[in-house]
Amino acid sequence: MTETLGKKRLAVLGAGKMGSILLQAFLKSGLFAAENLSATVAHPERAKALSRQLNITVACDNRAAAKTADIVLLCVKPQAVKEVLQEIREEMGPGQVVISVAASVPTSYIEERLPAKVVVVRAMPNTPAMVGAGITGVCGGSCATPQHLHMACRLFETVGKTVTVDEKHMDAVTGLSASGPAFIYIVLESLAEAGVKVGLPRDLATLLAAQTTLGASRVVLETGSHPALLKDAVTTPAGCTIDGIMELEEGKLRVTLIKAVVKATQRAKELLFA
Numbered sequence: 001m002t003e004t005l006g007k008k009r010l011a012v013l014g015a016g017k018m019g020s021i022l023l024q025a026f027l028k029s030g031l032f033a034a035e036n037l038s039a040t041v042a043h044p045e046r047a048k049a050l051s052r053q054l055n056i057t058v059a060c061d062n063r064a065a066a067k068t069a070d071i072v073l074l075c076v077k078p079q080a081v082k083e084v085l086q087e088i089r090e091e092m093g094p095g096q097v098v099i100s101v102a103a104s105v106p107t108s109y110i111e112e113r114l115p116a117k118v119v120v121v122r123a124m125p126n127t128p129a130m131v132g133a134g135i136t137g138v139c140g141g142s143c144a145t146p147q148h149l150h151m152a153c154r155l156f157e158t159v160g161k162t163v164t165v166d167e168k169h170m171d172a173v174t175g176l177s178a179s180g181p182a183f184i185y186i187v188l189e190s191l192a193e194a195g196v197k198v199g200l201p202r203d204l205a206t207l208l209a210a211q212t213t214l215g216a217s218r219v220v221l222e223t224g225s226h227p228a229l230l231k232d233a234v235t236t237p238a239g240c241t242i243d244g245i246m247e248l249e250e251g252k253l254r255v256t257l258i259k260a261v262v263k264a265t266q267r268a269k270e271l272l273f274a
């Protein structure tokens with residue numbers, strides 16, 4: 001079992017998709033005891049349902065939740081961050097840590113709206129977190145120490161890997177690894193569709209496509225080899241794979257994926273002001 005964070009209390013403000021994934025992982029890993037976790041949402045009926053589901057306190061009162069928390073995990077949409085910070089400002093003080101997963105919202109934006117000395121950490125997880133296969137980029141605000149970053153990483157390690165990055169890279173992390181699962185689902189769906197086109201039953205085609213995507217990813221991660229070298233190793237002279245690669249090049253798959261990440265990164269810079 002994971003070492004706990006002692007008696008630290010954590011409040012998730014905005015327990016939607018990402019907030020709920022994290023809460024479930026904290027409970028499952030034993031990082032926090034249920035009595036030290038609380039959460040808020042916007043709608044009272046959702047608060048009731050989530051409280052019943054997770055067996056923790058869930059309400060709609062951000063101020064009350066923030067007041068008693070050592071760590072405030074801000075999981076509302078970027079556009080709601082300003083309003084929530086205004087609400088909780090009075091309750092916050094030195095010693096408390098705010099960790100925000102909101103895309104596009106710089107640590108300086110949060111620091112300006114909270115009392116001095118509240119520590120701010122920014123994190124960007126992704127949805128494969130729901131099966132413990134996520135990756136989270138983490139960076140610190142002006143008062144965050146390596147210990148604060150270490151503590152934040154421990155939270156996100158309950159849902160996968162973590163990387164500490166410079167804040168100037170956080171929008172790029174958003175465009176690549178937070179948006180990335182959607183891009184890969186499209187690649188995967190297309191491979192499965194291709195399997196159907198060449199005569200495979202859909203279930204089998206989807207399994208072959210998904211396990212192949214997983215396998216290729218694991219080889220990159222576990223060998224540390226450059227993907228281009230791994231691709232070369234699969235590509236026999238005058239074999240089948242090179243014919244497939246020619247089609248990919250003609251269809252501009254590479255440049256299309258590059259442009260997708262560039263666009264998503266640009267959009268990540270704008271969300272707060274949208």
Ligand SMILES: NC(=O)c1ccc[n+]([C@@H]2O[C@H](COP(=O)([O-])OP(=O)(O)OC[C@H]3O[C@@H](n4cnc5c(N)ncnc54)[C@H](OP(=O)(O)O)[C@@H]3O)[C@@H](O)[C@H]2O)c1
Pocket residue numbers: 013014015016017018019040041042043044046047062075076077078080083084101102103124125126127178
């Ligand atoms: N989903 C992802 O892939 C992903 C990845 C990385 C980061 N993020 C970031 O995570 C954040 C949440 O995204 P999400 O996909 O989890 O969105 P979501 O499912 O819409 O969750 C947002 C939650 O915030 C609650 N909420 C709204 N206004 C509130 C308020 N004033 N006070 C308290 N709670 C409030 C909503 O309550 P109700 O349920 O009652 O409506 C909902 O539970 C965003 O900032 C996003 O950038 C998301």
